Amino acid sequence: MTPSQQVETTLFRALTVLRGVVTVYMLVLNILRWDELARPGVAAAAVVFMVCWAVFVSWAYDSPRRRTLGLYVADLAVALLMMLSTPLVQSDAMLDRHASTIPSFWVMAPVLAWAAGRPWAQAVGAAVLVSATDLSVRTDLGGNTWGNLFLLVLAAGVVGWTAEVLREAVEMRAAAERAAAVQQERTRLARAVHDGVLQVLTMVQRRGAEAGGDLAALGRVAGEQEAALRALVQHDARTLARDAPPPGGETDLMVALGRLHPGRVTVAGPGAPVLLPAQDAAELVAVVSACLDNVRAHVGEEARAWVFVEELGDEVLVSVRDEGAGIPSGRVEEAAREGRMGIRDSVCGRMTDLGGRAELTTGAGQGTEWELTLPRRRGTT
């Protein structure tokens, strides 16, 4: 059963209740005016037939398979026929005082069946047909007739339209659910594939490093690809888990730093996102990158480096360390005096612009260690 058929079935079950109510009304009404009827025998047959039909058609509508155009037409035809029997059954006195037809409100049920299961225009057509038949059996027009017929046509249109929108909405939701399920399955498969690829890349990196020579270079590239793919997968997972990137234009410093020279640079942090305003984070990453470039330039392309991020209450502290020979004491000051502002300009100056500070610890044989301190800005939410 399609989702829209399920919705229809639900509507028809509601209609069954309504049909029960109007059938009882029709029954009680005709019993109360029994003595007035011109031909009670024909009336009794019509009433019994309508009760039976109500039971049958309610059963028939309950299955999508049985909801054929034939059934709708038969349902409507029965209603029209019952209305047309009115002049045969009712006395002149009754017809004169605009008494209800024999089926009375019972005719509402087939019209609403059309509204529930057919396009809304057809439902309005059925309502108009019922109205015309009602008018045809009346000797003159008056009383509540016009009002009742107006409401019937209106109800057919409104219910028909609503049912149509409902069917479409349910189909759309089902399509969205199917798409989500497909996506989920793809994600699950992708995770397995990614995991396999990551494991193989790590193995290539490990074996390459052990083999040396050309294979070492291959291993290093594999290591970089592994780190890049892992960062991507983890970033995806985090974004999905959170449903959205960090709020308020903030950036996770750890994710941003993870993209720097994977493989060669080890990044350690507190294990939770370190959120900074996006601009601050970008500038801080640029400074760290400048420090790392400095490592490459002075220690060598293959030099390892360590980046360590700490959150100290109101400050974020980033340490960048290498294992080079170190800058002999006095060299930084010397360079600054000579106007070669290299390190001081790109690191100290930029950190000061950010409202933070940079300290360099170095010495012959100890490598270089930058400590970059950035105060958290107040007022960012």
Next chain:
Amino acid sequence: MTDGPLRVMVVDDHPMWRDAVERDLAGAGVEVVATAATGTEALVRARATRPAVVVLDLQIPAPNGVEVTATLVREDPTVRVLILSASGEQSDVLEAVKAGATGYLVKSASSAELLEAVRRVALGDTVFTPGLAGLVLGEYRRLSEAPAADADDTPRLTERETEVLRLVAKGLSYRQIAERLVLSHRTVQNHVQNTLRKLQLHNRVQLVRYAIEQGLDEELG
């Protein structure tokens, strides 16, 4: 510690890694007494073979590496768990360490590093990476900032321990740290070990407290 070769179990769901690690260890004279591909296998085979060291991948079919670590250490407090994980330093590494693992190594480490790590873990040492040191420092900081931080049982680092961990996080080896702080290698090792021990103890206390609060102590007892 028994005499004879070191008894090790290797747990990894990737046959490629399981075989490689097993080959590396066996080649160096370590006895690989069992291998396992899932958490359930790992627990069953550890009970049967009683390894001294379990080399454990965290991302294995259920129960996961963290649960396996907790169960292994609870059933046999002398077993040493060395996490060998492909994942970067994520929170599950910290959870495994809190559950009782005493070593952590990334899979990209060389065979020599792996062997060294297995031997050191077997001796009762802790094997740290810079990433793990960062996580542990972060955890202590979170604990000290948590609402219940004024409680007496919140674990705290001494100044020296913080200093040592920060240097580990910056990539210094124990030997370099010892040189820089003018300490013995053993003292550095002890400081590092203490940081883990306090965290693991706190974790156990928390679990017991949770169990009592939930009324599970009677069922367990």
